[in-house]
Amino acid sequence: MEAQAVKSNLVLILDYGSQYTHLITRRIRSLSVFSLCISGTSSLKSITDLNPSVIILSGGPHSVHAQDAPCFPDGFVEYVEKTGIFVLGICYGFQLIVQKLGGQVAIGEKQEYGRMTIEVVKDYGGLFKGKNIGDKQVVWMSHGDEAVKLPAGFEVVARSEQGGVAAVANPGRRFYGLQYHPEVTHSPEGMELLRHFLFDICDVSAGWKMEDVMEEEIKVIKGMVGPDDHVICALSGGVDSTVAATLVHKAIGDRLHCIFVDNGLLRYKEQERVMGTFERDLHLPVTCVDASVQFLSELKGVTDPEKKRKIIGKEFISIFDAFAHDLEKKLGTKPSYLVQGTLYPDVIESCPPPGSGRTHSHTIKSHHNVGGLPKDMKLKLIEPLKLLFKDEVRELGRILDVPVAFLKRHPFPGPGLAVRIPGDVTQGNALEILRQVDEIFIQAIKEGGIYDEIWQAFAVFLPIKTTGVQGDQRTHSNAVALRAVTSQDGMTADWYYF
C-alpha cells in the first residue's frame, strides 16, 4: 500500500489524558487501520498537516468546567465540518463536543463508575448497527460530569440504566459521542461499535499491514542515509534493538555496524546464544566485545544500587566510544547515524495527571537506549520503530525472519544480573550461582509449556544466609528467590500463579 493511501485513512486520536488513550490507538490498529495519537491541545496546523479521515477525542481526568480544561484548538469545528471529517468523542471528548457545540454539561448527579448496562433507545446514525431498540449491553463508565442538554441536531441513541446519556449521534454534521469507553475489554461489545463506526459510518478502508510498514521504513532509511554514510547500533540481545538493526540492515546492508558487549553480567551462555542468532539467523555484522573483566573490576566492592548503575552506564559509554573510534580509523570516516529501538509509547504525548502543573507529560525517554555515545560524533538518530507498539515490533520481527523464540524472550534489563544481586555483584560466586539457578528455572518453565504465559521470570540472589541440608551436612548459605510475573505491556504486573 502506498504511504498516501495509509495517510488518507488516518484515524487521529486527540489525547486529553485518559489512561485508556493508547488503547484506542491499539484497538484501531488491530482493525488494520493506521492510527496516531497526539496531544488534545495540538495546534490546528499539526492536525490539518496529518490530513486525518477520522478524529477521536479521548477521555480524560478533567471537567470541561475547569479553568484550564484542555480543548481542541480554535477553528477545529469549522475545519472538520468543511473537510467532512468524522468526529467521535469518548467520555471527556464527548463532553467537550457537547459544550463547544452549544449544549450543556453539568456536574453529574449520577456519577457513573465501573460496569453499567446501557440500552439502545433510537435507531439513528448507525452506531448500534445490528441492534434493536431495547437491546442492552454492558459497558465501562468512568465519569463525574454528564451531558444535560444536547446541541441542536444531536439525538440520544443509548441511555444508561440510570437514565444518563450514553451515546449520541449527529450524522448530518458527522459528530458522534459516547459517554462510556468502547476501547476497554470491560465494554465487551466496544470493538464491534468501533468497527461499525470506522467501516460503516466513516467508510474507512482497512489496509494497514506490517509488510507495508516495513517497506515504508526501508524506503525512508534508504532516502535518509547517504551512499557513503555508516551507521552504528548497540545490540542488547533484546527484541527492540534486534528488530531495529535487522530492518536497517535490510535497507543499507553492511554499512551498518553493530556492537554487542559482554559485560560479565549476562545470563548463562547468553553471549553464545545471541551471537548465534545475530550471525547465523540474521546475518548481522556484529562485533562482540568481551568487557567482563573491565566491568567487574569497576564493580568490585560496590553495594549501592544507583552507583552500580552509574558505573555500568559509564563503562558502556567508554566501550561504545572505543568502538566508534576504531570504526572511524578503519573506514576513514566517522559513522553518521545511530540506530535506536525507541517505541511509540516512549514518544506519545499525553496529558499529565491533573494538578501536576505541566501541560504535557511528554518527554522522549532521553535515557532510552544507548544515549551515551560520544557527543563529538554528533550522530543523527534512526528510530525505525518509533511509531510501533511492542506487539507490532514482534510482528515486524516475524516478517523480518527474526526467530520466533527470540522474539518471545522475556525482557532482560540492560544492567543485567547486577540488578538481581543486591549488594556487591563480585561477592563469592554469586554471579555463577545466579546464572545456574536462572537457567534451571527458565528451562523448567519452558519444559512445563508455560514460558509464553509469563511476561518475565527470574531469580534473585538474596543477601541473606539460611540453614539447609546438603548431603548429610547442615549448611549455612545464601538463598535465591524465584519470581514470575504476568503483564500486558510491562506497565503493571501481577503474580504468575504456578
Ligand SMILES: Nc1ncnc2c1ncn2[C@@H]1O[C@H](COP(=O)(O)OP(=O)(O)OP(=O)(O)O)[C@@H](O)[C@H]1O
Ligand atoms: N550488552 C549490551 N551490548 C550492547 N548494547 C546494549 C547492551 N545492553 C543494552 N544495550 C543497549 O542499550 C539499550 C537499552 O537497553 P535496555 O535493556 O534498557 O533495552 P530495551 O529498551 O528493553 O531494548 P532492547 O529490547 O533492545 O533490549 C539497548 O536497546 C541497546 O541499544
